[in-house]
Amino acid sequence: MWRDESVTWQVAHRPLGGIWELLGQVDAVHGLYYLLMHAVFLAWDGAGPGTGGAAAAAGAGGLWALRLPSVAATALAAAGVAAIAHRLAGERAALWSGVAYAVLPPVQMYAQEGRSYALVAAAVVWATYLMLRERWVAYAVVMLLGCWLHEFAVLALLAHAVTARRSRGWRWSAAAVVALLLPLAAVSARQAEQQLGWLGRPSWRDWAAYAVVAAAALLLARGPVVPRELVRVALPLALIPPGLLMAVSLVHPWYVDRYVLYALAGLTLLAGTRLAAARGWWPWLLVGALLVPFGSWSLWLRTPESRKDDVLAVAAAVRERARPGDSVLFMPSRRREWLLSSPELYATLRDPALDRTPAASHSLQGTELPTAEIWTRLVDTPRVVALQDPADQPLDPYPREAVKRQTLASHFDLCSVDEVRGARIAVYARPGHCTDSP
Numbered sequence: 001m002w003r004d005e006s007v008t009w010q011v012a013h014r015p016l017g018g019i020w021e022l023l024g025q026v027d028a029v030h031g032l033y034y035l036l037m038h039a040v041f042l043a044w045d046g047a048g049p050g051t052g053g054a055a056a057a058a059g060a061g062g063l064w065a066l067r068l069p070s071v072a073a074t075a076l077a078a079a080g081v082a083a084i085a086h087r088l089a090g091e092r093a094a095l096w097s098g099v100a101y102a103v104l105p106p107v108q109m110y111a112q113e114g115r116s117y118a119l120v121a122a123a124v125v126w127a128t129y130l131m132l133r134e135r136w137v138a139y140a141v142v143m144l145l146g147c148w149l150h151e152f153a154v155l156a157l158l159a160h161a162v163t164a165r166r167s168r169g170w171r172w173s174a175a176a177v178v179a180l181l182l183p184l185a186a187v188s189a190r191q192a193e194q195q196l197g198w199l200g201r202p203s204w205r206d207w208a209a210y211a212v213v214a215a216a217a218l219l220l221a222r223g224p225v226v227p228r229e230l231v232r233v234a235l236p237l238a239l240i241p242p243g244l245l246m247a248v249s250l251v252h253p254w255y256v257d258r259y260v261l262y263a264l265a266g267l268t269l270l271a272g273t274r275l276a277a278a279r280g281w282w283p284w285l286l287v288g289a290l291l292v293p294f295g296s297w298s299l300w301l302r303t304p305e306s307r308k309d310d311v312l313a314v315a316a317a318v319r320e321r322a323r324p325g326d327s328v329l330f331m332p333s334r335r336r337e338w339l340l341s342s343p344e345l346y347a348t349l350r351d352p353a354l355d356r357t358p359a360a361s362h363s364l365q366g367t368e369l370p371t372a373e374i375w376t377r378l379v380d381t382p383r384v385v386a387l388q389d390p391a392d393q394p395l396d397p398y399p400r401e402a403v404k405r406q407t408l409a410s411h412f413d414l415c416s417v418d419e420v421r422g423a424r425i426a427v428y429a430r431p432g433h434c435t436d437s438p
Contacts, residue, residue, distance in 0.1 A: 001063060002307035002422075005114040006341040007364055009066060012037035014359060021362040026194055028187040032148045033116035040065055066114035073118040074111035078102040080125035081265050081272075087132055088230040089273045097272025104264055106257070109301050116149045117261045123149065124156045124262035128233065131160055136169035140176045147181045151188060152259045154181060155241035159266070162236040192252075199253040202246045206255065210246060213267060214239055220270035225277040230269060238266030309422025315342040317420040318349075318385055321427055327352045327381040331388045331404050332396040336365040338387055338423060349385070352377035353404065371403040378407045382433065388424040 001009070011019060011027070011034045019038060023031040044065035082098030089097075101107060110117040123146030130139040146153035157174050164170035188195065217238040221231045241260040249255035304310040318328065318339065328349040330336045339346040340358065353374045358366045368374065378384070386408065395401065408414075408428050415427040415434035427434075 001066070001114070001311050001341065002309050003311055003335075003337050005066060006311045006337050008034070008037055008114045009341045010337070010358065011364070012041050014038075018359055018362070022364070024187070025362050026191050026364060028184060028191055029151055029195065030116060030149075031184070032145075033119065033150075036069065036119075037066075037114070040069060063114075067112055070111050070113055070115070070118040073122040074102065074107060077107075077118065077122040077125045077262075077265065080122065080129055081268055083129050084125070084132065084233065084265075085230070085269055085272055085276075087129070088233065089227050089276065092276035093230075093273040095272075096275040097269050100268040100272045100275070101265060103298070104268065105298060105301060106261060107264060108298055109306070110258060110261055112302065115258075117258045120146050120150045120153050121262035121265065122146075124153055124237075125265050127156070128160065128237065128265070131164055131170065132233070134167070134169060136173045139170075140173040143173070144177045144180055146262075147177060148184060150259065151181065151185060152241070152245060152254075153262065154178070155244055155260065156237065156262060158244065159236035159240045159263075162240070163232050192254075196254055199249075199256065201253050202249050202255050206246065206257070209257070210242055214243070217267050217270055220267075220274050226270060226273050230273055234266040234269035236266070238263050238270070304421055307422070309338070310420075311338045311341055313421040314338045314387065314423045314425070315345055317418065317425050318387070319345055321416075321418075321425060322349055322385050323383065324348070325382065326350070327378070327384045329353060329378070329384050329386045329404055329408075330365075331386055332398075332401050333368050334365050335387050335389065335423070340365070350381070352381055353400065368400050371399050374400060375403055375407050378404070379411050382430055384408065384412060384428040386426040386428060388426060390419070390422065390424060 007027075011022060011030075014022070016035075016038065019031075019034055023034075027034070044062065078098045078101045081101040082094040085097035086094035107118075107121075110121075123142055127139055127143040127146060130136075130142060143153070143157070146156070154177070157177065160170065161174070217235055220226065221235050241263045242255075242257070245255045245260055304313065315338065322328070322345075326349055328339065328346070328351055330338075330351075330353070333353065336351075336354075336358075339349075353368045354366055355361075355369045356367045358364055361367045369377070386404075395405070411430070412428035413431050413434050415429050417424055417426045
């Protein structure tokens with residue numbers, strides 16, 4: 001479980017009133033997803049063993065409950081891709097397109113993650129199918145569901161406009177979706193800096209990846225083999241949402257590839273239809289050549305190393321190093337999420353910087369004391385377990401973070417530092433006491 005999944009776990013286990021109060025402060029964009037996961041965990045916890053934090057729940061199979069909606073949504077999205085291809089290009093294209101979507105490594109990555117992106121992709125894919133069937137009420141409902149799961153699903157409307165803009169039914173449906181999305185947009189706009197302030201503008205790697213996908217989509221769309229109606233559906237879906245979000249991000253940095261995961265459905269529609277129509281040996285040679293890197297990538301995605309960190313590994317490492325009476329210090333404070341999903345461990349440690357808990361402050365990581373009080377509490381502590389970002393990450397310049405670093409440097413000896421799956425765990429003790437036995 002990495003830290004974004006840990007946030008899902010923590011928020012979804014709060015009472016409904018607590019979730020509502022949180023959404024007024026931060027993460028409104030994920031509000032519907034948190035409510036969905038709250039219902040999932042209510043059902044899981046009622047039917048299975050009791051939970052005792054992420055570590056205990058992992059042993060009881062609770063990670064299945066966290067990830068099962070994404071697994072189901074990915075299967076549903078693959079079926080939707082197949083349904084679109086079947087309608088526009090036939091049975092063979094349906095088979096190949098659905099398989100192509102399911103085996104793409106980015107799709108597999110978010111199929112096994114407790115976040116909303118697989119569900120958003122499923123909603124957009126099935127909305128696309130309903131658009132082709134001209135089921136406009138159902139289209140509006142499913143599209144709105146995707147947008148309320150994550151606002152950037154609304155970019156799919158611009159892709160759909162290429163195909164259906166002349167349809168009066170689509171125009172009314174699109175207008176209804178936008179209108180009903182406005183309340184969420186108004187709330188999340190106030191949270192944008194807090195929510196997305198960590199993002200930078202798209203890197204050259206982002207642009208290179210987009211260029212590769214765009215070139216592949218344009219090449220696959222060429223010629224008479226792929227029906228023009230399918231091209232008019234698939235090509236805009238593959239190119240417009242990520243391209244537009246990257247362009248906007250030159251001014252307002254909002255781009256992350258998972259925010260437009262659903263765009264890969266357009267690419268796989270083109271690829272699957274092209275494979276279905278292929279003759280001769282070369283397509284199978286290409287498929288065979290891709291199986292090796294895709295297979296290796298797929299296996300790697302199922303390991304903890306594929307994520308930025310592992311909150312369960314961090315919690316286990318803290319459990320090994322901590323002694324009764326120790327303090328735990330989060331540097332920076334947002335890394336408190338590493339232990340919040342292990343409340344049975346966190347409750348045994350003093351948190352000298354904490355003012356109000358996440359639940360009490362209606363926040364994700366809680367609020368911290370003023371710098372003077374953090375200093376006073378720290379200097380009264382004999383031993384500190386500090387949870388820090390990897391050494392190559394920039395240090396937060398905020399006064400509270402600076403006073404933590406300065407106090408540890410001036411009043412403590414550094415006893416040990418260990419790297420644990422995206423985190424550093426540093427143990428500090430009062431001068432001359434690093435070798436004291438537990």
